[in-house]
Amino acid sequence: MPLKRPTGEALAREIAARTGYAFKDLRLLETALTHSSAVKATSNNERLEFLGDRVLGLIVADMLLKQFPEAREGDIAPRFNALVEARTCSNIxxxxxxxxxxRADSALKSGGRRAGGNYLADAVEALVAAIYVDGGIDAARAFVLRFWEPLARLAIEKPANPKGELQEWIAKSSEARPAYAIEGREGPDHQPVFTVSVRxxxxxxxxxTGSSRRAAEEAAAAAFLVREGVWTAERGAA
Structure with a gap:
């Protein structure tokens, strides 16, 4: 039988142990950890997610500019996108x-640990916002730097941009442009799987395939580059 989910002070203590931040407003923490699918929930984290996306973006952008003072915007932007994307937030x-x-629908949670799950990405953004509202920008920055800064330091190489590299590779020999089309969409609304073709x-x-149209387009472009020998299979699977 699974352990009962902690609430109140017990929840705050466990979250503090994992994040380094101790909440003063326990209702705010509860809201940040409540998905819209939660049964009988009177509030959810959608508004906090909206705010957290902006707070996270600001802090990560500032972090990268300080970490790479000589880098051009074109080199920083792919790093930024890789750090704030749903997959990174889910992993965190x-x-x-x-x-x-x-607090979320049991079916939603059962798939979250296996594949990361967008609901966890949303929760992380909501948590960033909750820390910001509860403790201010310095508290939010401390949390973000604790988990995102090591990832930026590990990103020695410019993150892969399969759609951009495919466009550049094609442009060397012709005026053709890659065309992407959705071939299928499966799975429930909260965890869709898109299939996209590139021609x-x-x-x-x-x-x-991917959990969003953009992710599926990138996967299709990567598959194209691997097949044509532009990328190695290892890079295409990264």
Whole structure:
């Protein structure tokens, strides 16, 4: 039988142990950890998620500008996108073990640990916002730097941009442009799987799947680059 989810002071203590931040407003913490699918919930974290996305973006952008003072915007932007994307936030949610503390539909939570899950990415953004509201920008910055700064330091190489690299590779030999089309969408609304094809005149199409249209397009572009020998299979799977 699973352990009962802690609430109140017990929840605040466990979250503080994992994040380094102790909440003063316990209702705010509860709201940040309540998904819209939670049964009988009177509030959820959607508004906090909206705010947290902006707070996270500001802090990560400031962090990168300080960490790479000589880098051009074109070199920083892909790093920024990689650090604030849903997959990164989901992984941080798993690292903190937020899935143990979330109020959400049981079916939603059962898939969260296996695949990260967008609901955990949303919860991480909501948590950033809750820390900001409860403790101010310095508290939010301390939390973000604790978990995101090591990831930025590990990103020695410019993060992969398969759609951009495919466009550049095609442009070297023709005026054709890659065309992306959704071939299918499966799964429930909270955890969809998109299948997208990319077509380029003179080449066979390639397909990719992902939890969003953008992710599926990137997977399709990566598959195209691997097939044509532009990328190694290892890079395409990264």
């Amino acid at each position: 949610g798993l690292e903190i073990e937020l899935d143990k503390y979330m 380029v005149a003179g080449f066979e199409p390639a397909q990719g």
